[in-house]
Amino acid sequence: MSTANGVRALVRRTHEERVLSALRAHGALSRSELARLVGLSRTTLSEITAHLLSRGAIVVADTDADVRAGSGRPAERLALDPGAGQVIGVDFGHRRVHIAVADASHDVIASGREEYANGAPWSARVSTAFDLIDRLSRETGVHYGALQAIGIGVPGPYTGKTGESSSVGWKTELAPDGVHDAFEERFETPVFVDNNTRLAALAEASNRSDIVDNLVYLRLSDGVGGGLVVNGRLVSGSRGFAGELGHVTATASGVACRCGKRGCLETVASVPAILAACRDRGVAIDTLDELGAAVAKGDPDVDGVLRDVGSAIGRVLGAAAMTLNPREVVIGGEIIRIAPVIVEQAAATIRYELYPIPAEQPLVVRPAQLYDNDGALGAIAAIFHQSPLLAGYPEPAAPASQHQSQRSAQS
Amino acid sequence: MSTANGVRALVRRTHEERVLSALRAHGALSRSELARLVGLSRTTLSEITAHLLSRGAIVVADTDADVRAGSGRPAERLALDPGAGQVIGVDFGHRRVHIAVADASHDVIASGREEYANGAPWSARVSTAFDLIDRLSRETGVHYGALQAIGIGVPGPYTGKTGESSSVGWKTELAPDGVHDAFEERFETPVFVDNNTRLAALAEASNRSDIVDNLVYLRLSDGVGGGLVVNGRLVSGSRGFAGELGHVTATASGVACRCGKRGCLETVASVPAILAACRDRGVAIDTLDELGAAVAKGDPDVDGVLRDVGSAIGRVLGAAAMTLNPREVVIGGEIIRIAPVIVEQAAATIRYELYPIPAEQPLVVRPAQLYDNDGALGAIAAIFHQSPLLAGYPEPAAPASQHQSQRSAQS
Numbered sequence: 136m137s138t139a140n141g142v143r144a145l146v147r148r149t150h151e152e153r154v155l156s157a158l159r160a161h162g163a164l165s166r167s168e169l170a171r172l173v174g175l176s177r178t179t180l181s182e183i184t185a186h187l188l189s190r191g192a193i194v195v196a197d198t199d200a201d202v203r204a205g206s207g208r209p210a211e212r213l214a215l216d217p218g219a220g221q222v223i224g225v226d227f228g229h230r231r232v233h234i235a236v237a238d239a240s241h242d243v244i245a246s247g248r249e250e251y252a253n254g255a256p257w258s259a260r261v262s263t264a265f266d267l268i269d270r271l272s273r274e275t276g277v278h279y280g281a282l283q284a285i286g287i288g289v290p291g292p293y294t295g296k297t298g299e300s301s302s303v304g305w306k307t308e309l310a311p312d313g314v315h316d317a318f319e320e321r322f323e324t325p326v327f328v329d330n331n332t333r334l335a336a337l338a339e340a341s342n343r344s345d346i347v348d349n350l351v352y353l354r355l356s357d358g359v360g361g362g363l364v365v366n367g368r369l370v371s372g373s374r375g376f377a378g379e380l381g382h383v384t385a386t387a388s389g390v391a392c393r394c395g396k397r398g399c400l401e402t403v404a405s406v407p408a409i410l411a412a413c414r415d416r417g418v419a420i421d422t423l424d425e426l427g428a429a430v431a432k433g434d435p436d437v438d439g440v441l442r443d444v445g446s447a448i449g450r451v452l453g454a455a456a457m458t459l460n461p462r463e464v465v466i467g468g469e470i471i472r473i474a475p476v477i478v479e480q481a482a483a484t485i486r487y488e489l490y491p492i493p494a495e496q497p498l499v500v501r502p503a504q505l506y507d508n509d510g511a512l513g514a515i516a517a518i519f520h521q522s523p524l525l526a527g528y529p530e531p532a533a534p535a536s537q538h539q540s541q542r543s544a545q546s
Numbered sequence: 547m548s549t550a551n552g553v554r555a556l557v558r559r560t561h562e563e564r565v566l567s568a569l570r571a572h573g574a575l576s577r578s579e580l581a582r583l584v585g586l587s588r589t590t591l592s593e594i595t596a597h598l599l600s601r602g603a604i605v606v607a608d609t610d611a612d613v614r615a616g617s618g619r620p621a622e623r624l625a626l627d628p629g630a631g632q633v634i635g636v637d638f639g640h641r642r643v644h645i646a647v648a649d650a651s652h653d654v655i656a657s658g659r660e661e662y663a664n665g666a667p668w669s670a671r672v673s674t675a676f677d678l679i680d681r682l683s684r685e686t687g688v689h690y691g692a693l694q695a696i697g698i699g700v701p702g703p704y705t706g707k708t709g710e711s712s713s714v715g716w717k718t719e720l721a722p723d724g725v726h727d728a729f730e731e732r733f734e735t736p737v738f739v740d741n742n743t744r745l746a747a748l749a750e751a752s753n754r755s756d757i758v759d760n761l762v763y764l765r766l767s768d769g770v771g772g773g774l775v776v777n778g779r780l781v782s783g784s785r786g787f788a789g790e791l792g793h794v795t796a797t798a799s800g801v802a803c804r805c806g807k808r809g810c811l812e813t814v815a816s817v818p819a820i821l822a823a824c825r826d827r828g829v830a831i832d833t834l835d836e837l838g839a840a841v842a843k844g845d846p847d848v849d850g851v852l853r854d855v856g857s858a859i860g861r862v863l864g865a866a867a868m869t870l871n872p873r874e875v876v877i878g879g880e881i882i883r884i885a886p887v888i889v890e891q892a893a894a895t896i897r898y899e900l901y902p903i904p905a906e907q908p909l910v911v912r913p914a915q916l917y918d919n920d921g922a923l924g925a926i927a928a929i930f931h932q933s934p935l936l937a938g939y940p941e942p943a944a945p946a947s948q949h950q951s952q953r954s955a956q957s
Contacts, residue, residue, distance in 0.1 A: 349784045363869070365776045372871020373760045374907045382902045383865045394902035454794045454862070455869050458774070460783020491793045491805035496785045 150175060150183045155192065155215065160520055161345070162241035163196040163214035184213060191216060196240055215239035220283035222518045225264055225318075226331050226510030227289050227310070229253055229357070232264045235511040236277055241519060245275040246508060257310060261317050282324045286514030287314060288331030292375040327517070329369065333378055334513030336362025337369050338505055339465045341516040349461040353380050353452060354503075355409075355468035355477075359401040365459060368521050380455065381405070385447040403447045406470050412440045427473040438476065445477045449484020456489055456498060467503030478502050561586060561594045566603065566626065571931055572756070573652030574607040574625035595624060602627060607651050626650035631694035633929045636675055636729075637742050637921025638700050638721070640664055640768070643675045646922040647688055652930060656686040657919060668721060672728050693735045697925030698725060699742030703786040738928070740780065744789055745924030747773025748780050749916055750876045752927040760872040764791050764863060765914075766820075766879035766888075770812040776870060779932050791866065792816070796858040814858045817881050823851045838884040849887065856888045860895020867900055867909060878914030889913050 153173040158164060164172070170180050187193045196214035217238035226233040230253050235246040249267045251259055272278060289310035310328065318326045336352030350364040359381030363370040370377045381401035382394050389398025402408055406423065413420040413429070416436040420426050429437040452464050464485060466478050482500035489498060505512060564584040569575060572583065581591050598604045607625035628649035637644040641664045646657040660678045662670055683689060700721035721739065729737045747763030761775040770792030774781040781788045792812035793805050800809025813819055817834065824831040824840070827847040831837050840848040863875050875896060877889050893911035900909060916923060 349788075361869075365781055366779055368777055370776055370870065373873035374871060374903075376871040376903050377760075377869065379868055379871070379902070383868045384861070384899060387861075396898070396901050450795070450798075451865070454865050457790055457794045458772075458788065458866050458869065459781065460785060460787040460790070462784035487807070488795060490807050491790070492785075492787050 147183070147186075150179065151187060154180070154183055154187065158193060158213065158215045159239070162519075163212040165210040165212050167210065169213065188213075217242070220281050221277065221279060222283050222515055223268065223279070223285045223322075224334075224511035224514030224518075225285065225287045226334070226508070226514065227260050227264070227287070227314075228331070228510070229290065231507075232260060232267060233508050233511040234264065234267050234271065235508060235515060236271060237515045237519075239283075241515075243512070243515075245271040245277045246511070247271050248507070257314055261314060265321060279322065282322055284324055284518045285318050285322060285326045286334070286518045287318060287326065287328045288334040288510035288514050289314065289328055290331060292379075293328055293330050329371070329514075329517065330360075330362070330375070330378070331510035331513075332360035333362035333369055333371070334517060335467065335503075335505070335509035336364055336378070336465070336513070337516050337520070338509045338513035339467070339503055340364045340463070341513075341520065346516075346520055347462050349459060350463045350465060351380075351452060351455050351459060351461045352378075352465045352467065352503075353448065355404055355448075355466070355470050356406060359399075359405050363459065364461075369517065380451055383451045383454075385451050400447060400451045404444050406468070409440065409444055409470065409474075412444070413437055416440060423470060423473055426470070430474050430476070441474050441476045442480045445480025446484050448477065449481040449488065452481060452500075453485045453488025456485055457492075460492070461498065463499040463501065465501055465503050467505075467509070471502045475502065558594070558597075561590065562598060565591070565594055565598065569604060569624065569626045570650070573930075574623040576621040576623050578621065580624065599624075628653070631692050632688065632690060633694050633926055634679065634690070634696045634733075635745075635922035635925030635929070636696065636698045637745070637919070637925065638671050638675070638698070638725075639742065639921070640701065642918075643671060643678060644919050644922040645675065645678050645682065646919060646926060647682060648926045648930075650694075652926075654923070654926075656682040656688045657922065658682050659918070668725055672725060676732060690733065693733055695735055695929045696729050696733060696737045697745070697929045698729065698737065698739045699745040699921035699925050700725065700739055701742060703790075704739055704741050740782070740925075740928065741771075741773070741786070741789070742921035742924075743771035744773035744780055744782070745928060746878065746914075746916070746920035747775055747789070747876070747924070748927050748931075749920045749924035750878070750914055751775040751874070752924075752931065757927075757931055758873050760870060761874045761876060762791075762863060762866050762870060762872045763789075763876045763878065763914075764859065766815055766859075766877070766881050767817060770810075770816050774870065775872075780928065791862055794862045794865075796862050811858060811862045815855050817879070820851065820855055820881065823855070824848055827851060834881060834884055837881070841885050841887075852885050852887045853891045856891025857895050859888065860892040860899065863892060863911075864896040864899025867896055868903075871903070872909065874910040874912065876912055876914050878916075878920070882913045886913065 154169060157169060157172045161172070166180065166184070169184070170177060173180070175183065184193065188195070192215070193213050194216050196212045217240045220239045221244070222237050224235045224237070231248055231250045233246070233248050235243050237243050247267055247270065249263050251263050291310065293310060315326050315328050332352070332354050335354060336350060339352055340347040340350040346367050347364065348367045352362045354360050361378040361380035363378050382392065382396065382399045384396065384398050385400040385403050386398040390402050391397055392399040392402045410420050410426065413426065413436070416439070418429060418434060418436050420429060420437070426437070448466065456464055466481060471478055478500065485498065485500055503509065564586070565580065568580060568583045575583065577591065577595070580595070581588060584591070586594065595604065599606070603626070604624050605627050607623045607628070628651045631650045632655070633648050635646045635648070642659055642661045644657070644659050646654050648654050658678055658681065660674050662674050702721065704721060726737050726739050743763070743765050746765060747761060750763055751758040751761040757778050758775065759778045763773045765771050772789040772791035774789050793803065793807065793810045795807065795809050796811040796814050797809040801813050802808055803810040803813045821831050821837065824837065824847070827850070829840060829845060829847050831840060831848070837848070859877065867875055877892060882889055889911065896909065896911055914920065
């Protein structure tokens with residue numbers, strides 16, 4: 136029923152699809168990495184890549200000179216045509232928006248940050264973001280004609296489908312559906328929205344070519360939030376509330392939380408709570424800078440507060456780690472750089488909580504590596520690694536020309 | 547490059563693949579369910595199913611008379627040819643093995659249970675299972691010539707790749723790699739192994755045609771174990787230890803646990819711990835039957851113990867639910883049927899712990915629906931819904947003939 140030609144075309148198409156998917160997910164790869172990932176023989180892979188190179192769907196990105204230094208001829212690395220598609224990551228915070236632009240090789244080719252008033256309305260935040268995206272284009276020469284997708288991080292729960300309309304703790308920050316639509320309308324490209332702390336978790340789990348399969352992320356800030364990567368994918372939960380580690384009970388008889396419960400981790404481990412606990416011990420500290428000075432001085436009362444905070448974090452993260460058996464537990468937020476003892480103490484408590492799990496497979500507990508741009512980078516990682524926006528692309532070789540014609544229609 | 551014939555063949559093949567995948571994952575489906583799942587028009591779907599029916603790759607399984615009673619002509623349901631493949635689910639417990647056999651329509655066509663000595667060596671457990679599989683064949687006439695895959699549940703952590711060789715709490719029960727290999731060698735079919743409590747979680751999350759996306763499962767027995775379904779998939783964690791809710795700390799200053807920590811949930815909520823707590827309050831109870839009698843009598847001391855147990859469970863599951871935002875929390879084990887107040891009290895505590903999450907999206911907290919065969923059913927669900935064993939099938943239309951030729955070669 137299917138002709139021999141048809142079968143050959145089908146087979147080649149399937150192989151091409153696998154090569155393009157691998158490059159889309161992992162960025163630039165050497166031929167041997169590609170062969171391993173797609174499971175094709177060297178000979179078949181050569182035919183496929185030669186064909187894709189001749190069509191301009193992929194390019195020789197660079198030579199892998201770092202890795203192969205001194206080994207004679209360096210290995211070529213192949214990548215999707217970087218001009219064939221950019222993605223934009225946007226992270227809306229309480230006081231600022233961060234934007235990063237990456238090309239199809241996963242290289243960040245532009246990024247920036249712009250502030251707005253604390254708790255500015257969403258219309259103002261969105262227009263600030265549009266202006267920043269335009270400015271980045273002017274300053275760096277990046278045009279968005281080949282834009283493939285936009286990922287957006289917002290504070291508060293977000294299911295990725297529709298904004299939740301009411302919630303005790305998060306009411307003021309919930310992003311309206313209009314944010315998604317405004318970007319979609321302006322850029323005529325697929326858009327997805329997720330919680331920004333969750334995206335930061337994915338950014339911490341991502342490196343150039345891979346994702347840590349299982350990771351628990353906690354961020355200490357004005358509030359305490361978190362995010363989970365399970366089986367290599369972000370976890371939203373059934374209604375978009377997964378990862379709210381700040382509202383896990385840390386001390387049953389604790390103080391009232393803004394969420395309506397008592398003793399939530401946030402009442403102990405948010406930055407304002409930590410500063411207040413220092414003052415309760417008679418140490419006059421109002422800012423993170425002052426906290427840093429007290430830490431540098433070795434103030435024993437401050438050290439005691441920070442160790443208590445670390446223990447409370449460790450109890451909550453220890454339970455999460457016993458539940459999820461992650462490879463890494465990551466603690467982020469500016470205060471972690473100022474007071475690293477929090478992570479040390481949390482790690483010690485988590486180690487105890489995980490005592491039953493064999494010690495030859497130690498969990499990594501570490502401070503976050505990324506800074507304030509983690510949400511924007513996480514949005515980009517989400518697009519490359521797990522968004523249906525790109526995975527569902529009907530014809531993998533086509534985006535370049537498709538978007539180019541779109542660009543010419545716009546100009 | 548590809549002829550028009552080739553493109554048509556490719557498109558039809560793609561559509562067929564989607565229809566077969568849907569039937570493989572969901573069992574028998576009506577045409578309208580199929581159309582919705584695969585996203586094809588009625589006309590295209592009719593062509594595809596007519597073609598698959600004419601080739602014998604799918605069959606009319608039954609008419610959906612239950613659902614459509616009284617609505618005139620009942621809807622036909624389509625399914626993969628049931629003779630085209632069976633799967634076997636095996637659940638090795640401490641004292642017995644459960645086996646269930648399902649056909650390609652997901653119907654359980656044979657099942658049974660056989661006991662062995664408590665903690666029998668794995669060689670004895672495996673040969674007991676082989677004998678039971680043979681007996682089921684003799685008694686029900688099921689032959690395994692069209693066997694597609696075997697799923698096996700074992701106590702203790704299991705990564706699905708290699709047995710962990712040492713562990714404080716689980717040492718005596720860890721299944722050796724030999725279990726996997728023995729089944730593979732005997733049946734010459736793909737085999738996968740996972741923790742049996744985890745498989746029970748998947749069984750609770752599964753119904754005939756779907757999987758609850760996010761579910762937390764806890765089982766109270768001689769020990770306390772658990773399992774997680776996240777994003778519709780079982781969670782193993784980075785090293786196969788995910789779901790060990792029994793060793794989350796429930797009371798920081800609690801009694802020593804066999805795992806080496808203190809105050810683990812298992813020290814409070816295992817069946818032996820619950821019976822001991824009753825005795826500590828002066829109620830002489832040694833068995834579940836005696837506990838049932840005391841519950842029926844309304845003994846206030848026993849009620850107090852059970853409510854304390856429920857609260858401890860609720861604290862641990864509440865933290866897990868705040869972390870994962872599941873749709874359902876399920877508590878299983880024989881004791882739950884005898885003392886349902888445990889689930890009631892746990893549900894109340896979990897509701898408090900989840901207070902910040904909007905109440906219009908209530909979490910379901912419920913007792914397990916399945917009985918002791920949940921592990922075997924979960925192994926079957928894992929094969930149909932998420933094992934790479936079937937998903938990786940190279941030619942979806944082929945299994946019938948392929949396996950028939952294998953069968954005739956054996957007979």
